Amino acid sequence: MGRMTRPEISVIGAGLAGSEAALSAAAQGVHVRLYEMRPAKMTPAHRSGDFAELVCSTSLGGEGEMQSKGMLQAELRSVGGGIVGSADQSRVPAGNALAVDREAFSARVTALIRAHPLIEVIAGEVERVPDGICVIATGPLTSDALAEDVQRLTGSERLSFYDAAAPVIDIDSIDMDIAWRAGRYEQSADYINCPLTKAEYLRFMTALEQARSHTPHDWEKLEFFEGCMPIEEIARRGVDTPRFGPMSPKGLDNPKTGRWPYAVVQLRQEDEGGRMWSLVGFQTGLKWGDQKEVVQLIPGLQNAEIVRYGVMHRNTYLNAPDVLLDTLQLKADPQKFVAGVLAGTEGYLESAATGWLAGLNAARLAQGLAPSVPPQTSMLGGLVHYLASANPKGFQPMNVNWALVPDPELPAGKRKWGKREKRPLMFRAGLQDFGTWAAAQGLDVKLPASVLEEKEASAPEPVTAG
Known part of the structure; x- marks a missing residue:
């Protein structure tokens, strides 16, 4: 042999x-x-x-x-x-x-x-x-x-x-009594839309302006370009800039009013089962605590559970x-x-x-x-x-x-x-x-005692011959 x-x-x-x-x-x-x-x-x-x-x-x-x-x-x-x-x-x-x-x-x-x-x-x-x-x-x-x-x-x-990501939200935490599903100009309803009044928009912009950004390591720093601009950088260009960019209300009739809102935040489905939705155009480098506070100022996301925070870094x-x-x-x-x-x-x-x-x-x-x-x-x-x-x-x-x-x-x-x-x-x-x-798979498995006890408790009774 x-x-x-x-x-x-x-x-x-x-x-x-x-x-x-x-x-x-x-x-x-x-x-x-x-x-x-x-x-x-x-x-x-x-x-x-x-x-x-x-x-x-x-x-x-x-x-x-x-x-x-x-x-x-x-x-x-x-x-x-x-x-x-x-x-x-x-x-x-x-x-x-x-x-x-x-x-x-x-x-x-x-x-x-x-x-x-x-x-x-x-x-x-x-x-x-x-x-x-x-x-x-x-x-x-x-x-x-x-x-x-x-x-x-x-x-x-x-x-x-590079990793330029927007926050991702658990759908169970989105208030659909406020938000609604629709595409622009009555296209397919692929997006969840969160409407803002002028007062809500200005409050959101103030919070965004005051929020703190993560300070990246030298090797993490990015050169921003127009297709990947953080929402906080867009906001620095003028109070109305986001409203003519990622927060544009054009083509989105609010079913409760029949009119376009003052501004809109859209969310796009990220997973096959529709459990996770990301904020469109909201890539951000804000600190996570500040990021959560800003996101929860958006109507419909006031109880948002962020399952993945936005980041901007070398990757x-x-x-x-x-x-x-x-x-x-x-x-x-x-x-x-x-x-x-x-x-x-x-x-x-x-x-x-x-x-x-x-x-x-x-x-x-x-x-x-x-x-x-x-x-x-x-x-x-x-x-x-x-x-x-x-x-x-x-x-x-x-x-x-x-x-x-x-x-x-x-x-x-x-x-x-x-x-x-x-x-x-x-x-x-x-x-x-x-x-x-x-x-x-032939692996040696050692489960915690609490899980083993529950597994045994839920096992069916053995069948004995009558």
Whole structure:
């Protein structure tokens, strides 16, 4: 018999996504070549050569059954995810959030990878995507040469180099007694419209003028152009400028008055199920607290729940709905997987989670198995479903949020769920479904005791022979 060879894959980038991808694939018995250009070539955002370096924040999100990131953390813990495990071992007090000592965290992840017998770390810049099965996880500062090769694989128009996003709202928090659905000049009703009187518009403009902007790092700064101007910059050009731009009321008859309002804010559907809606023309760099206050001054959005805040910063990401399957494979080349920010996610935890799934699926493909996707009731399943099915027009990266996960079925006689009622139900049901899926992939799953108890309590009574 000839010498048996072990299946192998490549992973480019040792940030949170790439590190988790390498650990996930290696856990399946696959040999991993992990490429990392640091410290030989640094980026403006990094300070060391350690893996999974946290650059801007120490927080991996809120914990517990009320938090969407808490649900994603629980899913990764249940399958032994290396990033969440290292975070748990490096945590520092931060109330109900998972925060870490950044240096200790990166050192733990680095040691975990370097000690793994199936992971081979290769130092140096990768300028071309390797042949064979590969996970591309190079983050928001992908090098120019590699970005050019990714453009070759996907098409140049599908790769963006900056993130200019508007706030995204959960539809359940939009007051449809005030807002209405319509297109301009009675075109198809594809938009939700929020009307403003002159007094409401002037109050909104004053708040927008006084709101504070996020101060970007030097490497994040953008050169604004007309098609991507932040709403606060448009407002600085004159009090009526937004009303003749993104807030124009032309062609929008308010059904309550039969006339055009003084100004209008439009929202466009962002996801397949119509749970998430973004403010058209409202890309913004405002601080998140100020952003929320300004948005909630818009009639119809006074109780708006923002599931993704607007941002303006340097970023490299693909138009995921155009180029990715929900398995995180490239449509153009299914041997290539993409994870993290490059795949269209926002946030450290989301990067790690997509890295875990890309690593698992790359390993399965290397072993002759079909890639698989968690159920949409899980937070990770909801996220990758969104990436593959979102509105590709003006696509912007997304963080996890409850609008990604279907609401539980309403009991008979109940009109509407309250957040504090439904989120724990979504958390437990989604985690159960994730665990069932993961076990079917042959993974060792360890669910929290509270979820196991609920699963046992809801199991049908065994049928015995009569």
